[in-house]
Amino acid sequence: xxxxxxxxxxxxxxxxxxxxxxxxxxxxxxxxxxxxxxxxxxxxxxxxxxxxxxxxxxxxxxxxxxxxxxxxxxxxxxxxxxxxxxxxxxxxxxxxxxxxxxxxxxxxxxxxxxxxxxxxxxxxxxxxxxxxxxxxxxxxxxxxxxxxxxxxxxxxxxxxxxxxxxxxxxxxxxxxxxxxxxxxxxxxxxxxxxxxxxxxxxxxxxxxxxxxxxxxxxxxxxxxxxxxxxxxxxxxxxxxxxxxxxxxxxxxxxxxxxxxxxxxxxxxxxxxxxxxxxxxxxxxxxxxxxxxxxxxxxxxxxxxxxxxxxxxxxxxxxxxxxxxxxxxxxxxxxxxxxxxxxxxxxxxxxxxxxxxxxxxxxxxxxxxxxxxxxxxxxxxxxxxxxxxxxxxxxxxxxxxxxxxxxxxxxxxxxxxxxxxxxxxxxxxxxxxxxxxxxxxxxxxxxxxxxxxxxxxxxxxxxxxxx
Ligand code: NDP
Numbered sequence: 291x292x293x294x295x296x297x298x299x300x301x302x303x304x305x306x307x308x309x310x311x312x313x314x315x316x317x318x319x320x321x322x323x324x325x326x327x328x329x330x331x332x333x334x335x336x337x338x339x340x341x342x343x344x345x346x347x348x349x350x351x352x353x354x355x356x357x358x359x360x361x362x363x364x365x366x367x368x369x370x371x372x373x374x375x376x377x378x379x380x381x382x383x384x385x386x387x388x389x390x391x392x393x394x395x396x397x398x399x400x401x402x403x404x405x406x407x408x409x410x411x412x413x414x415x416x417x418x419x420x421x422x423x424x425x426x427x428x429x430x431x432x433x434x435x436x437x438x439x440x441x442x443x444x445x446x447x448x449x450x451x452x453x454x455x456x457x458x459x460x461x462x463x464x465x466x467x468x469x470x471x472x473x474x475x476x477x478x479x480x481x482x483x484x485x486x487x488x489x490x491x492x493x494x495x496x497x498x499x500x501x502x503x504x505x506x507x508x509x510x511x512x513x514x515x516x517x518x519x520x521x522x523x524x525x526x527x528x529x530x531x532x533x534x535x536x537x538x539x540x541x542x543x544x545x546x547x548x549x550x551x552x553x554x555x556x557x558x559x560x561x562x563x564x565x566x567x568x569x570x571x572x573x574x575x576x577x578x579x580x581x582x583x584x585x586x587x588x589x590x591x592x593x594x595x596x597x598x599x600x601x602x603x604x605x606x607x608x609x610x611x612x613x614x615x616x617x618x619x620x621x622x623x624x625x626x627x628x629x630x631x632x633x634x635x636x637x638x639x640x641x642x643x644x645x646x647x648x649x650x651x652x653x654x655x656x657x658x659x660x661x662x663x664x665x666x667x668x669x670x671x672x673x674x675x676x677x678x679x680x681x682x683x684x685x686x687x688x689x690x691x692x693x694x695x696x697x698x699x700x701x702x703x704x705x706x707x708x709x710x711x712x713x714x715x716x717x718x719x720x721x722x723x724x725x726x727x728x729x730x731x732x733x734x735x736x737x738x739x740x741x742x743x744x745x746x747x748x749x750x751x752x753x754x755x756x
Pocket of ligand 1: 438439465466467468469470471473489490491495496551552553554599600601631632633634
């Protein structure tokens with residue numbers, strides 16, 4: 291008889307928590323999990339999955355317009371938000387059921403309530419008296435949206451509330467131009483909402499490759515999104531049925547709804563972590579070592595709560611490694627060196643490895659070769675869509691290794707996922723060149739990029755020109 295009720299108690303049933311709980315149970319551990327909202331977590335319930343369904347839903351408008359050139363008559367289009375959001379919610383419910391049954395099948399005990407730590411081995415559940423004990427605790431509580439600290443912040447919604455809207459607003463202001471800002475601006479724009487994005491920086495998607503940033507901003511503007519850079523918010527006030535966003539430079543923008551897409555912070559508040567000596571870093575993230583262990587020996591953390599790379603597949607890899615390490619006797623570290631990522635904006639971005647700017651910073655200004663192309667996809671020749679696809683390789687001049695693959699255009703996420711395998715295997719530009727193209731495709735451009743991009747010669751300064 292063990293001295294503890296469970297070998298493992300997981301707090302948070304999102305992508306990381308569910309994976310860790312299931313695998314650990316399958317490896318023979320006695321496991322329990324607590325979740326205060328819905329099993330599935332952000333990704334499944336109000337993040338990646340329902341968002342991607344909204345992306346599909348919002349793309350049809352432009353698809354129908356494109357179809358005309360191919361002979362389809364699509365003149366009487368009508369869109370019904372309740373149908374789309376109703377179907378999205380049904381799919382989320384289905385997935386919630388799938389995740390719940392997965393845990394059930396693995397023999398994981400489930401507590402649908404908030405859990406807090408009393409000490410390093412004792413958990414108190416909000417919906418009952420008494421406590422539960424466990425040898426190991428895994429904190430997998432994820433993150434939540436940050437709401438900027440401006441007067442009128444109570445008027446702001448976040449991406450969470452977008453899935454609860456019963457009707458679409460006529461106009462939407464989005465604050466922030468990161469992943470969520472770009473994705474939701476595209477979704478609502480595609481559904482016919484007038485969208486304005488207000489961003490404090492000088493170009494969208496900080497830290498992405500500059501060609502992607504410029505290309506996406508131009509394409510989104512051409513699709514009708516009002517992107518305003520160097521724009522800071524002063525306050526938000528209620529105005530009639532909607533709101534008014536006042537800007538620091540003096541003017542203002544009216545909107546039916548205002549959404550903050552200003553980042554996310556780890557969910558560590560009120561869990562009792564500080565009290566038992568778990569070291570927390572900036573924004574309250576749990577500080578962990580390469581085996582996801584916190585500063586307290588039996589307490590581990592995976593996923594967004596550790597604020598390493600806040601992406602679902604990373605949380606899942608963290609969770610796999612955790613279960614292997616703790617319950618399969620194989621100490622396992624996660625390799626974070628090659629992480630592909632996509633922004634499901636319209637058009638879409640797929641990217642893996644170093645941006646041109648980062649590569650120049652790390653390897654030296656003259657140590658990088660750039661290969662890039664920008665072209666109208668075959669389909670657009672008939673659809674009439676005037677939007678270019680961009681592809682770019684960042685190559686180490688000395689070793690010929692491909693350091694980064696970047697794409698803006700249809701299927702970028704699908705294509706870059708495959709390119710990530712090549713990068714992980716250390717592929718060189720020569721390997722790309724020797725790969726037989728698949729024709730006719732867009733992706734073949736990645737293996738037929740023959741000419742190095744030359745930095746334009748400096749333009750004669752105004753003095754010289756004078
Ligand atoms: P991001 O960090 O991507 O972007 C936040 C944006 O808000 C930036 O433009 C930032 O500006 C701006 N911002 C931050 N604080 C303020 C403030 N106080 N006032 C005004 N602007 C502000 O966060 P998101 O919310 O878009 O997404 C959260 C995370 O979720 C992502 O980082 C990603 O890890 C994950 N995610 C991943 C997705 C995917 O894989 N496709 C999709 C959605 C989310 P600045 O650049 O100047 O800091």
